[in-house]
Amino acid sequence: MGEILFLAHRMPFPPDRGDKIRSHHLLKALVALAPVHVGTFCESPQDRAHKEELAKLAKTHCLRDRTKPLWRAGIEAVVARKPVSLTAFDDTALRGWVSQTLADHPIDTIFVFSGQMGQYIPDDFTGRVVFDLCDVDSAKFDAYADQGERRWINRREGRLLGREEARLARRADNTLLITEAEAALFRSRLGDISGTQLTALGNGIDADFFDPAATTPHPELATDEGPHLVFTGQMDYRPNVEAALWIMRQLMPVLRQRHPHAFFHLVGRAPTLSLRALHGENGVRVWGEVPDVRPFLAAAHMVVAPLIIARGVQNKVLEAMAMARPVVLTPEAATGIDAQDGLNFAICPADPHAMSDVIAVIYADAERAGQMGRAARQFVLDTKSWGAVLAPLAGIVQRRSARDEA
Template sequence: MGGILFLAHRVPFPPDRGDRIRAHHLLKALARLGPVHVGCFAEGADNAGQAALAEMATSYCIAPRTKALPLAGIEAVLAGKPVSLTAFNSRQLATWVHETIARHDISAIVVFSGQMGQYVPTEFAGRVIIDLCDVDSAKFASYAEAGERVWLNAREARLLAIEEERLGRRADATILISEAEAALYRSRLTAPEKVAVQVIGNGIDAEFFDPAAARPHPQLESLPGPHFVFTGQMDYRPNEQAALWVIEGLMQRLLQRFPEAIFHVVGRNPTRALMAHHGTPGVHVWGEVPDVRPFIAAADAVLAPLLIARGVQNKVLEAMAMARPVVLTRDAATGIDARDGEDWLMSEADPAIMCNRIEALLSDPQASARIGAAARRFVLDHHGWEAMLAPLAGLLGDRDEAERHAA
């Protein structure tokens, strides 16, 4: 096949957060199929990952994303567009896309995340694949329903839904991260029969996230605990909300039953609301760390009490691959067909119920070890990246590669 144009809303290196992880492995899979030209954004002047991108891509353009969100919001309102699109609008990147298509034999465009669909030229005649991952319009609708910036989030939900349908009709295939997200996406379309939907879930690098590859963090190992760990990008609203839910509700109950318990919030850019709790009884906010594995390895349980979640949670798969017992809400379990009580513990988003499930887990070390071992087996059997991304070849029209995977 000819060249592939890959458009992503962030530089797909290093693979150190949920969206970058998926984009990174998607790029690796595409590079096995043909020459790849990559257009993406960097936050401000940060070009971290440029050297790695240069090694994998035939050509690339990294556009700086410097537009302040309030300015993007004003432009969006004036233009009648979603803020998500204006925030990722770049004349530099648009010019590079047109020049790349003109100079190279581009047979397919693969778009990662709906913000980047605006760069697909109307006149492009090759195949177009849109990886929405999850339904962003539904996420903003959830925020509005929860009373958060109601007008702005309701507007974003409405306009993004229109853009998501436009992209679906434009694409030869629209990828969602789980059957649940695919069903949600179809339910929000005015003409679902005009959109070809494909489910491709998230994988996990089980060699990297291997309990044998990382020792528990010495500071956690030196304290009695029990230790509860939450990982993620901590200025991402659903992550912040979940961590605050633990700190302000669950931890009060856990400390009554386990007086030396500590909840560890691990991930870059913790918000001011989270940092205000750092050092309070039972709470340690670490911020960005060079490697999350020692924290996961030291956890008596990894918590994922997400109240609003879209798509598959990498934090859950990483903890499962590390053979740690995961206690999570139903929203955090989306797209992962594990078994409650066998591969993880699912709880209602109720501090009393979750506390009881955690207490029962910690009172039976053998059960905890059994659930952790089952979790790793589940990830190895069902969530390897190569197997997850195998359908890409067929979607892009590479029949030989698709048949090789099928065999």
């Protein structure tokens, strides 16, 4: 095969949040197949500090600072009748680099990571296009609108972004989604699926990195009375914010009636003001960004993930399972993880009394908690390593499509 152009909406380094973890491992797998040229955006000095790591992997690269404020993207989107998600990542310099790269190098495949970057595929490109949608973002905005949150804005974004997702799926030789359930959802929203190929390609986990045997538990959690519950993630991402607020406002008051020394630790960058305001109440501790989440996971009695809006596979769940922690989660957070309820984790509806009961039962039985944690890690080792998950990628990228054969 020829060379690959890889377009991602966020710098694939460092792999410290869900989308960046996936793009990071996809990029490494693609580099093993062919020379790769990378066009992407960085959003912080921390991103740019990893430029040399990107340069070592990529044959060439274009790293653009994403500085366009959301208000400006919103205005441009309304004027252009486009989704805000696209205008926020519209960059003239990157368009020029893509055009020049295609002219200067024998690129036969464009690999697009996330719907925001499909706008950079030239109309006259005749090679393969692989589009990693990951999950159906338009459905997420529809869900926000259904909940009454900024209804007009979110309904508009869901509608326009859905059109762009459908356009890209019909343009691509193969569209990837993280789970079969997400692929089924996308098919239902596409309507006419003739000429489209959808493939489920899941998320993996670096179980050598997330290894409890190589991690020292955080001393403040390891010594204090508990139970200690941990929730991790990007804490200005709305589904995470809503889940964390539910834990703080609804679960912890109920749990503390039974366990007065129960603590909830919120670990993740950029916690919103609404989250920070609850620090210190009902055993809540908001840590914000930390150098390493593993000591918190290693010390937790349980990891909780009561997500209601959850698209794709939750990396936070896989990381906790790899760290051999009992995980209590909602059915939505368990989507795409074919583990066994009661053996590898505990599924519970988002009801504070029901979840408090499940947590109390697991906490009271240290042997059961240990067995669940060990079974969770074994499940990850057996089925969720990145090597195993991305094994089909070579065939996906190299496979000739019906359009190639025409």
